[in-house]
Amino acid sequence: MSAVTINDVARQAGVSKKTVSRVINNEANVSVETRDKVMAVIQATGFKRNPLGMALAKNRSLFIALLADNPSPGYLQKLQKGVLQYCSESNMGLFLYDCSYRSPGLVAEIEGFIDNTLADGLILVPPLSDKKELLDMLNRRKVAYVRIGAPDAALGDSVGFDNQQAAYELTRYLLRLKHKDIGFVLGHPDQGSSQRCEAGFRQAYAEAGIEFPEKLLVQGYYTFQSGVDAAAVLLNKTPRPTAILASNDEMAVGVLYSAHSRGLKVPDDISVVGIDDIALSTKVWPNLTTMRQPITAIGYRAAYKLIRKLQGLPDEGPKNPEADLLTCELIVRDSAREPGRN
Template structure:
């Protein structure tokens, strides 16, 4: 039985899907979205909507596009799509913290979050900038990024934060001691964590506990010292101001503070340094003074960075999940950037659980 002649609609469809000429195909190169659009007689934007499943497209148009895709063997460039999305969501991580161990954790988390969400991460360091220069740098940066992540101490800078808020750029602070109420925040409960590790020392029998404060320009430092004091008060122990020294979250400041504490006429039997870098410095000074840790002196830190496990003995410390906090900060920032209603600011106070990590640097005090 002879085949029926094609209908007028079929003839029209066949005429519509005419392959591009050899010149248009560029021999040896991958088929482009524009070539699919030319064959299907639609715009490149329509092809993009059909291929990516975005937007409303008529069924007849979708069928025509998909016939062209199959005929030309078109494969979407996923890398290019991801790059385009990333350019729309460029976020900056600005760093001025002197701790290299802290920086490594921040970068691991931020890079992981950016990779997972197809955001473009810009790393900027303002170590050498004063307050006025930081505000100018913030004004400049606000013109080329969609959002900003501020770890300490910049998360405490009212001037820098004000510049980004004025430019309507969303900001997420990492590891601030308190919720700011002007920007989103990812943090732990520094007060509770500090109280917990101090209670651990008291439970081990220590009554003379030295303390090394963190940098005075950070609210986390204040909250950790408040937690230390609260644990002593709860245990009925007085605060001996002569056993409290100032530090700046640096190894060098830890060395200087430890020397003063261990030169005290009645030195402490334990020292709580409010970050791991300073706690590692305490262990170094103790060894130099021929003191055994923890037999002669117990030492604890805070953060659980790599510094806690590169000394001997390894440090009992509070695990602040810095990498996870940076990862969460990227998520919060992108939700704020990509939401449809930008008439009001989205503010989030995300408190992440901490953990007391018990290692070999704590023992009962010697008689």
Template sequence: MTVKKSRRAKGEATIDEVAGLAGVSIKTVSRVLNREPNVRAATQQRVLKAVKALDYLPNLSARGLAGRRSHMVGLVYNNPSPNYLFHVLSGLLEACRESGYGLAMHLCSPDEPDLVRSATDFARQSRVDGLILIPPVGDVPALLTALEDMALPFVRLSPMDGRPGLGVAINERHAATRVVEYLLELGHRRIGFVMGDPGHGASMARYLGYCDGLERAGLALEPELVVDGRFTFESGRSAGEYFVGMSAMPTAVFASNDEMAAGVLQVAHERGVDIPQQLSIVGFDDTPVSREVWPAMTTVHQPISHMSKQATLMLLDAIKDNGTATKVPKAQLQIFDAPLVKRDTTAAPSAGKRRAAAIRRA
């Protein structure tokens, strides 16, 4: 498929031109953009390729009048990690672009007293056809009930409450347990842990996974090795100051996300602690910061962009199935793998550290 260079502004291509370039009818182009069923994969790919080549922008207003839809989806979020939000948006926008949908965003806090009103007003005023909810907003029961009462489709990223509904997630607890098992395999016995935001369901799941790993190895939980964090670099630095300042520093630290792990790492560098010979550090999420720090960080890979894209496609399917939005879609939770990525911030503890840990346990 080839297309001549054009001087026209983006969005001036017509649906007729898309149909002509793809070699299909206008109706077929419309069916692809509306994600209707029974369109062959090869045909769908030709249409999407033509849309991209021509920089075609659908007339959302006309489509909304014709189908009683706005062809807009909404993102309701509150997350302190810019890296996490960036990856969420990457996958979400890719799915919207491929499907001819627009995106509206709404920032709110799960702690604000009028959260439900704020989010539902946003949905009505923006006339979105459905919502993507990212943690911790997606774990607020009153909001979920209100959206169900509105018969507005929604999909949650990383839901933690076990409530039926559409969502995508990883097994947070299992992934955290695997981190502890890996550190134990290296010979670590004194492992510090940095909690995430207490209002975030993933924070508790990762903490429980940490506890599971210790319990399976027959090791007692040492409360002084568990430090509060907020999923921020600054809270990671605070944790690092605490651990490095201990009279018996742990031989490894597992932080609940990469940004906090990076904070611990920076403090270790400043205090002259050798990484990983004197202190191993593990993060969680595999965001760019884990690859940009030195040494490169061992972490858990959470496919955030892929998860958010899949969540958006699930939402668009639910919107299509709902028709005039008179029913709530059936429950479906898709679980993604979250492998451990071993890099350069982890190693076996030095002999001196192992002896000190053994003496402490005795």
């Protein structure tokens, strides 16, 4: 049996195809009697409007896009899962677009992507979400977007994670374990999350009244290899730090690799901790102690905010922008312990 079409509904209801379309789209200028008659036919026939036809009629794609240049595949995988979950619930599709943050033609490239795909809105992953030239172009073209990152009214809607609180709590945990000389692997210098993590690290030392280990700060880039490289610097210091805190789990796994390659036992010889709680953190030995970032929930919330905006529906979530800065949770596993306790 062939599917019921809008023409079938119009014929059975004794009205024009345009009138049926007005009823479906809840437009004005349709009498109550006509609306009831058309709706009765729709219910009786089980008619469902073709979503592709709806999209073409409204010059929309019924797709949103997740734009990223993020070096952590574990992070992106969990974020994408949350975005896809809400897209599925709202019958929206998802484009995944990988671009180069440092490309001189980035803004023009993304503008071309919007024109070619008719993507209805964008979710921007750091560091793209902090790039002012890109945001200016999107605002000029009135393209809806939601940023993944810390709240900033000047930069538009966002959903993020309190990186400063995460680094602060994790540093306090290590200090409670009686570590004083803690190596710190910074995140990518182009990302605001890196500065916020460092601020949390410094805050914990200041509150503890312990001399800050300035010489134990080493630059990283949120990648596994940068964790390996940073650990090589820290593990060659004399005296060696008793613990290393990396600003994400990808780098923490790199630190683990570097420690193992030198014959060091974790956590007997050195403790290693990270931030994010990506799947990789439980696939290495020892399993990483980390601060759990609700990455999937952040992706879901970002998709919710964007799609509700596109649908002209109110955001029924938290009204306070700070409520879109999700909190963290300390996950204690096997990679950290008191120094010198064998």
